[in-house]
Amino acid sequence: MEEVVSNGSINRADLAKKKLDSTYFKKGIKVGIYSGVTYGLYTAFVTTATTYGVWAGWYGEKSPLSAMAVAFILGTLATGINDLLSAFWAIANALIKGKFEDFIKTVKTKPGLIMIFAAIVGAPIAGVAYVLAIVAGGPVVIPIAGLNVSIGAILGRVIFKQKLSPRMIFGILICFIASAIIGVSGLSGEIKPGMILGMIMAFIAAFGWGLEGTIAGFGTAMIDSEIGIAIRQTTSTIFNFLIVLPILGIIEGSGVSLIASLTTTALTDKTVLIFLISGLFTFLTFNTWYKGNSMCGTALGMALNGTYAFFGPFFCWIILGVILKNPGYELAPTTWFASLLMAFGIFIMSVNPLDYIKGGNK
Template sequence: MNDLSEAPNTLAIAAKKKLSSQFFKKGIFIALFSGLMYGFYSAFLTLGMSKGVWAEWYGAKTVLSAFVITYLLGALGSAVNDTCSAGWALLNVGVKGKMGDFFRTLKTKPGRIMILAALVGGPISSTAYVVGLQMAGSIVIPITALCPAIGAILGRLLFKQQLNKRMMLGIAVCVIASFMIGSTSIGGDAPKGMFLGICIAFIAALGWGFEGCVAGYGTSMIDYEISITIRQVISGLSNLIILIPIFALLAGDLGLSTELAVSAFSSGSAMIWIAVAGFCAFISYMCWYRGNSMCGAALGMACNGTYSFWGPFCCWIVLGVIFGMDGWSIPTIAWIAAVVMVLGILLIAMNPLDLFRKGQGQGEQKIAS
């Protein structure tokens, strides 16, 4: 009698483990896909910012000052992209009947935490990322992928989270990889402004590391689709109504912010590609949050961090190969460093030996069945 009752329990436990394993693997795939989509977002945004009115602004006959070209246009590119991404996110929650949840969540404590994360990740990090990308090219992408390492350090300082020897080793590996990338900006062959672009990229990594720490608490209590919508809407609006006017004021002409914004949004040949970039950014963030909820935040962050490889690769394919734009070839040392960065991020997130232990456990389970 006991043998008969135990048999269904054993089958149920085995079925539950199989479902959990499939759920876990699906989460890893989704998180990896978020890194790929971030690479395409980087490529299409850069493409859009080379078309239409942007080509005039960045062209040899531009009437804009160096400050406006470097910083105000970088902030504007980030604002236009995040606004397009917010549009896709709002369309998504609208179609799924979650618009009411979006507005209600804004009034809650987790919602306010997400707003704080968006203010750091949007006006600060996203703008620094776009500025660095315009100044130094896709080589800055692996630099910004330091954010998981920075997030681990800030998590220890702010929230007393665990930071063991393995994680510290992973951080050291990431730092070494960033120095490998940075070495390409030293010497007479380095393009003008590359070193400054790489330094600005570190600001993006710092901001995204902080955003990851703060948003981690908020997203544990909010639907990931609602979280992404809050993030993108706040980021786009804060860029448009706060950061761009500040840069315009520093440039000596507050009205320049409105003039440039209207021109950017009305430039059809550029907006086509920036809208595609916004869609890729929306999918990337959505997959990142969803993947984190399925395979764990640490491993999800490591999988998303593979954009340190996918970013330069997608820029090379889209901009260099398909559209024939010069300057998007990647030095060999940067490719190597990008792979090293991914390994360092994985080391921060988990013990690589656990992958083999899981495999052994699954094998033993199949033999037993």
């Protein structure tokens, strides 16, 4: 009798644990999708910020800046300002929730140092490339940056010998086909100025984020997601303003004086309020990306975040095209199809649809 009761208790405990795990996993999927939506909103607002105010003059036909400054320095400055304000939101959140002391302590730990390295790869390098991509090529190049999920899976296989199942390989293939469709549709007809550069920058962003996700997998397993994003955005801000921008200024020939002038002008321009919004969504998207990774696995978390390949062009079209009535943000049907195809490939790569329907994950 005691054995029956004992077995019954064990069975109930197992069922309760499975139910809890399933609920936690499903919540992780919702968090991951939310990270993709907020990344799309970040993209739309940072694009809006660089379309108006002083940025419109800098990027205009009669720009007072050199070709080097327009092509590279402005995009890096936009990323730096966005991440500066994102770091503000992240640190403010840590202060409000009593996590600031943990943030300071974590920076000195091994996982914290790994996160700093991942941040340098994913923020100043990939983040700058992403902003340069959408400024140069427009929303059409955003889905190309979404290849970071496929690249992350490949890098995980190469660096950490992680297994790639036939399903994952099939999903990667779908993503690359979608990217090729976007490339062909973007280059059909008259090639817009900067389109080639935009696509190249988008691939660099994809590689950087894929590498970041691979490296940060270890770090985020032991770091609170809200502390992780505070480390990431603080690292990006320091690296951009103290290293990347000064180096670009020296290469351009105007030195640090140009960087100081542009930074002061940008921070005092009305568009900084738009950057404040984009910084908020940047904080939210990376926070939920890290959190989603810890709840449903890094591969699936990256995949769900990768749905920005669809949400990015969508929100750019809604905000810049429909609401603000800017021409040129409409996307061809083939691009919409390719964006959805990439989202499908990301899903297939990370989740067995049959298992997902049953509530599991393979």
